[in-house]
Amino acid sequence: MKKILSVILCLVIALGCITPSFAAEPEEYPTVYVIGAHKNDIYNAQGEKVYPLNADLGAIIKETLGPCLKELAKGMITNDYTSYAEEFNASWSPIFKDLILDKNGEVTNGSYTQFTTQTDHLAGKTSDFGVWDCRFWYDWRESPLKTANELKDHIDKVLELTGKEKVQLIGRCYGANVIAAYLELYKDHAKTFVSDISYYSSSAMGIDFMSALFSGQIELGNEELSNFLDFYINNREAIGDESCAELVSALVEVLSQANALGVTGDAFMSFVDKFKDDLFPLILRNTFGGWLSYWSMVTPELYEQARDFVFNTDEVRAEYAGFIEKADAYYYTVSVNVVDTMLEMKEAGINFYVFVKYNFPEFPLYDGATIQGDADTSVYRQSFGATCADFNEVFTQEYLDSVSPENMKYISADKKIDASTCLFPDTTWFVKDLHHNYFAPVEKPSVEIMRYDMTVESEKYPQYMVNVDNAGLAPLEGTDEDYDKTEKSFFTAIADFTKAFFNIIIKLIKGEKVEFTFNFKAFS
Numbered sequence: 312m313k314k315i316l317s318v319i320l321c322l323v324i325a326l327g328c329i330t331p332s333f334a335a336e337p338e339e340y341p342t343v344y345v346i347g348a349h350k351n352d353i354y355n356a357q358g359e360k361v362y363p364l365n366a367d368l369g370a371i372i373k374e375t376l377g378p379c380l381k382e383l384a385k386g387m388i389t390n391d392y393t394s395y396a397e398e399f400n401a402s403w404s405p406i407f408k409d410l411i412l413d414k415n416g417e418v419t420n421g422s423y424t425q426f427t428t429q430t431d432h433l434a435g436k437t438s439d440f441g442v443w444d445c446r447f448w449y450d451w452r453e454s455p456l457k458t459a460n461e462l463k464d465h466i467d468k469v470l471e472l473t474g475k476e477k478v479q480l481i482g483r484c485y486g487a488n489v490i491a492a493y494l495e496l497y498k499d500h501a502k503t504f505v506s507d508i509s510y511y512s513s514s515a516m517g518i519d520f521m522s523a524l525f526s527g528q529i530e531l532g533n534e535e536l537s538n539f540l541d542f543y544i545n546n547r548e549a550i551g552d553e554s555c556a557e558l559v560s561a562l563v564e565v566l567s568q569a570n571a572l573g574v575t576g577d578a579f580m581s582f583v584d585k586f587k588d589d590l591f592p593l594i595l596r597n598t599f600g601g602w603l604s605y606w607s608m609v610t611p612e613l614y615e616q617a618r619d620f621v622f623n624t625d626e627v628r629a630e631y632a633g634f635i636e637k638a639d640a641y642y643y644t645v646s647v648n649v650v651d652t653m654l655e656m657k658e659a660g661i662n663f664y665v666f667v668k669y670n671f672p673e674f675p676l677y678d679g680a681t682i683q684g685d686a687d688t689s690v691y692r693q694s695f696g697a698t699c700a701d702f703n704e705v706f707t708q709e710y711l712d713s714v715s716p717e718n719m720k721y722i723s724a725d726k727k728i729d730a731s732t733c734l735f736p737d738t739t740w741f742v743k744d745l746h747h748n749y750f751a752p753v754e755k756p757s758v759e760i761m762r763y764d765m766t767v768e769s770e771k772y773p774q775y776m777v778n779v780d781n782a783g784l785a786p787l788e789g790t791d792e793d794y795d796k797t798e799k800s801f802f803t804a805i806a807d808f809t810k811a812f813f814n815i816i817i818k819l820i821k822g823e824k825v826e827f828t829f830n831f832k833a834f835s
Contacts, residue, residue, distance in 0.1 A: 340506050341433070341440045341469050342479045342758055345462065345486035348451040348604050355409040356421030366406045375402035383586070392586035396593050404597035411601025412452055415633030424450045428465055433472040442481070442754045445469050451485065454603040454637045455645065459492035466504060477506040479761050483750055484688070487513035488607045488645075494652050495645045502659040507761040509664040512685055512747050515649050516692040517610030523677035525600060525609050525617035527591055531580055533573025535675035537563060538702050540572075542672045543833055551828035554815050561808035568801040592623045596631070606638040607646065610692070614642045650695060650734060657735070664738050664760055666753045667693040668745040668778075669728065672702045683727060686834075687747035694741070695734035700727045723775045724789035730767075730774060737766045743787055745778035748835055752784050 353362035379399050386392035413419040426448040433445065447465050449458045466478055482490040487510045494501050523529055540563045543549040550556040566572045599605055600621050609617050622628045622635055645652075657663060668685035683690040683699040690699045700706050705726040714722060714729065721731035723741065730736045740760075742753060756772055759765070767774035775787035799807075818825055 337762055337764070338476075339438050339440060339762060340475055340477050340479050341436075341445045341473050342442055342481060342761075343462075343466060343469060344442055344446040344481045345483065345489050346446060346448065346451075347484035347486050348602075350483075351448055351451055352425040353410055353422055353452075354425060360425075361409045361422065364406060371402065371406075375399075378402070386586060390585070392589040395586055396589040399590055400593045400597055403594065407598045407601065410452070411597065412603060412634065414631045416454060416603050416637040417633075418450060418453065424448065430465070430468050430472055433469060436473055437475070442758050445478070449489070451604050452602045454641055455485075455488045455492035455607050456496065456637070456641055458489045459496050462489060462493045463497050463500060466500075470504060477504055479507045479509070479758070480505055481509045481511065481754075481757060482513060482515075483511045484514050484747070485604055485608060487511075487515040488604070488641075491515045491649050491652065492607075492641065492645050494656055495648060498652075498655070501656060501661065505656075505661055507662045507664065507764075508656070509666065509757045509761055510693075511666045511750050511753060511757070512668055512688050512693050513665065513695075514608045514688055514692070516695060517613075517646075518608045518688050519610060519692070520674040520676045520680065520687075521605065521608055522610040522613040522617060524591075525595065525605075525621060526613045527587055527620045528613070528616075528678075529580065529583070529587075529676050530678045531573075531576025531675060532678060532680070533567060533570050533576065534701075535673070535677075535680040536572040536576055537567035538672040538681060539675045541567075542702075547833035549830050549833040551830055552826050554811070554818060554825060555827045558808070558811040558815060561804065561811045564799060564804040565801070565808050568799065568804045588623070592621045592627075595621050596627075603634070603637055603641070607641045609642075611642070611646050614646065653695075653734065662738065662761070662764060663735050664757060665694055665733070665735060665740070666757060667697065667739065667741045668743075668747060669699070669741060670702075670743045671746060685745065685747040690728060690741075694730070694739050697733040697739070697741075698729040698731075721774070724787050725775075726789070728775070737768075739774070740767065740772065741775050741787075742784060743775070743777040745781070746835075749778075749781050752778055752781060756784065 349362075352360055355361050359365075375398075379395065379402060382395040382398040383392070386395045409420045409422045411419075428446070428448045430445070436444070445465075447462055449461055451458075469478055470476070480490055482488075490508060490510075541560060544556050544560045544563065548556070550559055563572070566575075595601075606614075606618075618635065618638065622631055628635065653663060667690055669683045669690050671684055671686040673680040673682060673684045673686075673689060681701040683702055685693070690697055706722070706729070710729075711722070711726070714731070718729075718731040721736055722729055725743070728741055730739055730741065733739050740753075745752060760769070760772060765772060772784075773786050776784040777787045779785050815825055
C-alpha cells in the first residue's frame with residue numbers, strides 16, 4: 312500500500328513540475344476600438360458627402376478675396392471690423408452648414424455618418440479577435456457624453472454575442488475622450504466589464520494649439536516658427552524641388568538667427584489682434600467650434616476662457632444656451648476629473664496602457680509650442696505628464712544629473728523624454744517618428760500587450776521604440792548625433808543661404824529647370 316501511495320505521490324510531484332510548461336493562455340477578450348474624430352465621413356440629407364470637405368477652396372478664395380479685402384480695408388480706416396468679420400463668415404461658413412451642430416448641440420439638416428457599428432458577425436466568436444472586429448463607429452461631432460451612452464450599449468452587445476465576461480478598450484486620439492466620458496458616467500459598469508484600456512495619442516487632456524485658437528491666445532514665436540518650417544521643409548519635403556527647398560530652408564535659418572521670424576510673427580499678430588475679437592468667435596461658432604467633440608479637446612486650463620471668448624456676448628450665450636450646456640457638462644463632469652478617474656479605475660483592477668508618438672513639432676500657434684509632439688498633440692498631454700526636452704533639443708546634463716538613479720531607466724536613448732513623471736511610467740510607451748495620423752504600427756502590439764499584461768520591461772516591446780516606414784516598430788537606440796547639438800551662427804546661416812542662392816543661379820544658367828512646388832500632403 313505504501314508503495315502504491317509513494318508511486319502516486321511521485322506522479323503528483325512530477326505532474327506539478329510539468330504543469331507550468333503547459334500553463335493556460337490568458338483569457339482573450341474582445342477589443343473594442345473607439346476610433347478618433349474625422350474617421351467617419353459625413354453625408355448631408357441628399358446623400359452627398361460633405362466631410363471630408365469637397366468644396367473647391369481655390370474657387371471660393373478667388374470669389375471672396377476681393378470683398379473680404381475691401382471690408383478689411385474699411386475696418387482699418389474706421390477701426391470697426393464687424394463688417395469684415397461678417398463678410399468673411401458669409402464666405403466660409405456655408406461650407407460647414409451641413410456639418411456643424413445646431414445651437415442646442417444636436418445634429419442638424421439631416422446629416423449622418425457613413426459607418427454605423429455592426430456586431431452580428433460576432434455571434435459565437437470566442438477567440439482570435441482582431442483589433443477591428445468590435446470597432447465602435449459613432450458621430451464624432453456630438454458630445455462625448457452622448458457617445459459614451461452608445462459605447463456602453465455597444466460593450467453590452469459585444470459581451471452578449473461573444474459570451475465573454477470582459478472587453479478591452481482602445482481609444483484613438485478623440486476616442487480617449489469618449490472612453491473618459493464612459494468611465495465617468497458608468498464607473499461600476501467599467502469596473503465589472505472592462506479589463507484593460509489602451510490610449511493612442513490621447514487628447515483626453517486636451518490639445519494645446521486648438522485651445523489657443525478657441526481662447527484667442529494665438530502667438531507666433533521665433534523658435535516655434537523656425538522649428539515648424541525647418542522640419543516640414545527638410546524632413547517632410549514640403550517643397551518639391553531640392554534646390555528651392557535648400558534656399559527656403561537657409562532663408563528660414565537666417566531669419567530665425569536674426570529673430571526676424573519672431574518679429575514678423577509679432578507684427579502679424581498685432582494686426583490680427585485688431586479684428587480677432589470680431590472675427591474669431593463668429594467664424595469658430597460656424598465652423599470648427601460648432602462641434603462638441605472639439606470643445607472636449609480644449610485643455611482644462613483654458614476651457615472657461617475659450618467658452619467666454621467664442622460665446623462672447625449675453626445675446627450669443629442665450630442663443631447657444633443648449634450647446635454651451637452640453638459643452639460645460641463634459642468639462643465639469645469629465646475633463647477636470649480625467650486623471651483622478653483613471654487612478655480610480657486602476658485601483659479597481661483596470662490596467663492602462665498609453666502609447667505616445669513624438670519627434671514632430673507642434674503647430675506654432677501658441678506660446679510654448681517648442682515642445683515635443685506628434686504634430687497634433689504634445690508628449691506631455693498624450694502621456695499624462697511625461698517630461699520632455701524641446702523639439703530639436705535633448706536634456707541638459709544638469710537635468711540628467713537631477714534624475715535619481717532608479718529613474719534613469721525611464722530616460723529615452725535619444726535623451727529627449729523622461730517617462731518617470733507620467734501617470735503610469737511602467738505602462739507608457741513612446742514611438743519616435745510616428746505621425747499623429749498613423750496608428751497601424753501600434754495596433755497589434757497594443758492588443759498583445761494588453762492580453763499578456765506587459766510592462767515596459769518587455770524585451771519585445773521596450774518603452775522607447777521607433778517607427779519604421781509606418782509598417783513596424785524597432786527599439787530606439789541612441790546615436791552620436793543625438794547627443795551633439797551644434798547651433799549655427801548667423802554668419803554660417805548667411806553663408807548657407809548665399810550658397811543655395813548661387814546654386815539656383817548656376818542651374819538656371821545651365822538651362823536646368825527650377826520649379827517651386829508645394830506638397831500639402833507633407834503635413835498629414
